[in-house]
Amino acid sequence: MREREHQTREPSLIEVAAEAGVSTATAGRALGGYGQVSPATAERVRAAAARLGYRPNGLARSLINGSTQAIAVVVTDVGNPFFAQALRGVVDKVRTAGYEVLLFNTDSNLDAERNAVRVLLEKRVDGAIIATGSPADTEHLDSLRDARLPFVLLDRPVPDRPDVDSVMIANAASARTAVRHLLSQGHRRIAVLTEAGRELPYVADRLSDCRTMRPSAARLAGYVLAMRSARLDIDPALVVHAPYQREIAARAMKKLLDADPSVTAVFATDNVLSIGAYQAIQASGRRFPDEISMVGFDDQEWTTVVRPQLTVVRQPSYELGARAAGLLLRRIANGPAWDRDADDRPDPEHVELPAQLIRRSSTAPVPVPSF
């Protein structure tokens, strides 16, 4: 076989057409797979393209047929195992339909998110999946609607955009289940470690709106609902605030455990906070689970290697991504919910995936007081 010559310039479609003896338009149709070309002609063009080493240009094709066969995924932290798993769900699902994924990471920074929206529009993706870091400040999402781009909200609802499709975890309900499990074992002084700790009054006033709250607030609402169902007052001292940083979370939880021996159970509302809470309990010197119980959130691998194994709320992260992708693919095919005549407008879809309580050995009946 002759050694491939070093290319100094790429062959153009015009040269392919000349080599095949057809018009440039015909060559474009044959290689792009659009319009009408006879099988014999298409074969001749493909052979000519192969001889010349012609590379189809996806950009030109996208300009012609109006589709880039790519979607954008905007997440706050792809290094977080929850988003890494959700992203895999998205990638696996859209690949089956021949779509690629353009990835944006925002670190929950509003400017980064606005920039992501601007760039994904410029890149002319066919749709977007967005886990917004700032559900209260979402004017930038309007530009997606102005551009009539189908998009789906992932994991984070946006209260003032009820007509945008969303795929969420049933956050309040699953948090409620977790706390009820602790209540059923006799616990009354149940602490909650949450990133929404500072919003307790706001959350407690709006318990019926918990589907529009961001995950951490909705989970705090679930805690409040469970406690109230058991006719327990909410003690603000038991609501421990921490950002999504393991060491800070561990210190905040440890401080409460040191200060208040009446606390017999802890509910942590996300995977980072769970590892922090677990560390705090280990450092507290209390016998675990005999003297203190814990339920964590997100069934990470470590939860079955620690002793005691951690009782958790299992989020279907991979499925969350896959469902969002499936919904988006349908919208790309059929048009977004808001982009129809009033009579023929499909309802927006708000998918809530259930999370499951996995009982392990970190929860035990409340210890009998020693007096």
Added chain:
Amino acid sequence: MREREHQTREPSLIEVAAEAGVSTATAGRALGGYGQVSPATAERVRAAAARLGYRPNGLARSLINGSTQAIAVVVTDVGNPFFAQALRGVVDKVRTAGYEVLLFNTDSNLDAERNAVRVLLEKRVDGAIIATGSPADTEHLDSLRDARLPFVLLDRPVPDRPDVDSVMIANAASARTAVRHLLSQGHRRIAVLTEAGRELPYVADRLSDCRTMRPSAARLAGYVLAMRSARLDIDPALVVHAPYQREIAARAMKKLLDADPSVTAVFATDNVLSIGAYQAIQASGRRFPDEISMVGFDDQEWTTVVRPQLTVVRQPSYELGARAAGLLLRRIANGPAWDRDADDRPDPEHVELPAQLIRRSSTAPVPVPSF
């Protein structure tokens, strides 16, 4: 403010030009930021574009200036925390230079990887970072060179492509350090849990080539080197093969521990295998670390929550991604190593990042035999 009218069609560049009273070519230059336009004209065109709600088309701009401002990242499993962290490193780094990331996940499937290479070329990305799942079968990488696309190998070397830039962990050296740590504590019967277990004869014959081996093979080479330095023969029974699946890995390790009480230490060569080995030791009934020691690979969060805390080799996953991205950006700016005149060819870069042994409490001196 007047409510925005529902758009039925996007305004074209022609309309923007007419609105601004300039030629289409001038309008294109003003909005695309290429060529010469006077500041006053550019401002008039931008104002016209804003009035009409014109969206710049990144595809058209990319066709004109030959850059998509996007790179491709091809990994085997974005759900694996190692790759999730490396991916964050890439995204953070390229964002600072205004590049976006097109993500491909291959599941180590060769067809999926070939397809990713084909598609990323069609999408006309400006460069690629590839963690190949099949280092022995890489003809598809030739198409990147034919297209003169800069690319960098991440984490997995390709033996027969020494002129392609690569960013790797110092796998053999760090494995050797881990095993020497166990040897220094008096251990002699040291098991290794590895995905390259079936290649022991091959690896043992090519110890000087370990920089061109895939990570699992290079780490096995490090084990062999450390054992030989201590004048110990390699017992094939101590080399336990397992795929990157936690439960299978745990069973394989448990089987050896049950069968051979002389084993006093375990070295696991990746994060999935580490969690499996840890579980196997827990299930073995041996006192840990008094009767058996372990060193794991990859400093995942769980390793400090378990008891005993796990001694590990810490891989700089985030930095690995960031360094690969930095190298790629330089190649995009200056051209790939192979694409120069012979006199002026920059050498390919092969970056090896050191991994660090973090000593915790899962390693202890070899137990005194009880006879």
